Amino acid sequence: MARVIAMLNQKGGVGKTTSAVNLAAAFAAHGHRTCLIDLDPQAHMTLHVGLDGDSIDCTVYDLLVDPQRSIEDAIVKVDERLDAIVAETDLAAAETELADQSGRQDILARKFVAIADQYDVVMIDCPPSLGLLTLNALAMADEVFVPMQAHFLALQGVGKLLETVGLVCQSVNPELEVTGVVLCMHEKQTNLAREVVDDLDTFFTESRESNVPWRHCRVLQPPIRRNIKLAEAPSFGQTIFQYDPTCRGAEDYTALAEDVIARWQHGPESQSPPATVDAATEAPVDVDSEPTEISGAS
Numbered sequence: 001m002a003r004v005i006a007m008l009n010q011k012g013g014v015g016k017t018t019s020a021v022n023l024a025a026a027f028a029a030h031g032h033r034t035c036l037i038d039l040d041p042q043a044h045m046t047l048h049v050g051l052d053g054d055s056i057d058c059t060v061y062d063l064l065v066d067p068q069r070s071i072e073d074a075i076v077k078v079d080e081r082l083d084a085i086v087a088e089t090d091l092a093a094a095e096t097e098l099a100d101q102s103g104r105q106d107i108l109a110r111k112f113v114a115i116a117d118q119y120d121v122v123m124i125d126c127p128p129s130l131g132l133l134t135l136n137a138l139a140m141a142d143e144v145f146v147p148m149q150a151h152f153l154a155l156q157g158v159g160k161l162l163e164t165v166g167l168v169c170q171s172v173n174p175e176l177e178v179t180g181v182v183l184c185m186h187e188k189q190t191n192l193a194r195e196v197v198d199d200l201d202t203f204f205t206e207s208r209e210s211n212v213p214w215r216h217c218r219v220l221q222p223p224i225r226r227n228i229k230l231a232e233a234p235s236f237g238q239t240i241f242q243y244d245p246t247c248r249g250a251e252d253y254t255a256l257a258e259d260v261i262a263r264w265q266h267g268p269e270s271q272s273p274p275a276t277v278d279a280a281t282e283a284p285v286d287v288d289s290e291p292t293e294i295s296g297a298s
């Protein structure tokens with residue numbers, strides 16, 4: 001039975017797509033049969049793995065609006081042990097087309113059952129909104145990962161997101177849990193980043209005893225450092241492991257996958273070391289770590 005992870009943050013440009021693609025690729029490289037699902041009408045995940053949704057016969061859109069289409073028809077091979085179900089630009093229309101249909105929030109979850117045994121991990125890239133597409137992702141997910149940047153106000157957005165997941169738990173998916181925060185484009189040496197990470201750690205530690213869906217959540221290790229290669233890889237339609245398997249981005253996503261796998265093996269109690277690492281332990285800055293100003297593509 002596959003573990004289904006939804007990469008969720010209603011804010012755009014935080015690293016959802018980058019993390020979905022490269023973490024999935026890291027799982028595949030680790031021997032896990034992995035499937036990526038693009039639920040964002042912007043189809044960035046689809047492009048990132050070198051596919052064009054508009055020229056693929058069966059996409060997420062078809063699965064949502066056409067009861068006759070089966071999920072097996074939508075699977076496209078990307079790499080060894082890595083498959084994808086892609087998005088096309090029409091996907092935006094699905095929200096309105098399905099507006100009156102009953103059971104519209106778990107169409108994908110019901111179709112997914114047919115292939116659940118074919119995979120170890122399924123990674124869903126969510127759109128930057130909390131509408132019907134995201135609801136379909138959350139209805140089929142076991143876990144939510146929240147990619148974010150350690151910025152001022154980032155915590156407020158996370159609060160809203162957790163509230164939404166809480167509501168989804170009550171209505172469509174009581175088993176859903178928020179299990180990890182992925183720190184993206186991270187700059188550990190800043191005080192602000194350190195404070196935000198400390199606040200997150202404190203918040204999640206205080207939630208341990210309560211019955212909220214994020215009681216097992218923690219800041220996943222390591223943070224993903226800002227790395228220009230991660231921003232370049234999508235325009236070549238390649239995962240970071242295809243584009244530059246030795247860069248820091250590839251290193252970070254490999255280590256992150258190992259952290260996640262360790263927790264799956266040893267249970268949620270297996271804690272990684274505290275997220276705040278002393279600046280002195282930072283690797284020396286190399287050419288591809290130069291901070292770049294990248295505005296959210298969405």
Ligand code: ADP
Nearest residue numbers: 012013014015016017018185225226227230231
């Ligand atoms: P989202 O899916 O949340 O909108 P993306 O994954 O598309 O966010 O990331 C937003 C932008 O930041 C993209 O241009 C992406 O290439 C870039 N980016 C993401 N993570 C990193 C990183 N660790 N270092 C450098 N650039 C990054």
Ligand code: MG
Nearest residue numbers: 016017040044
């Ligand atoms: Mg995206």
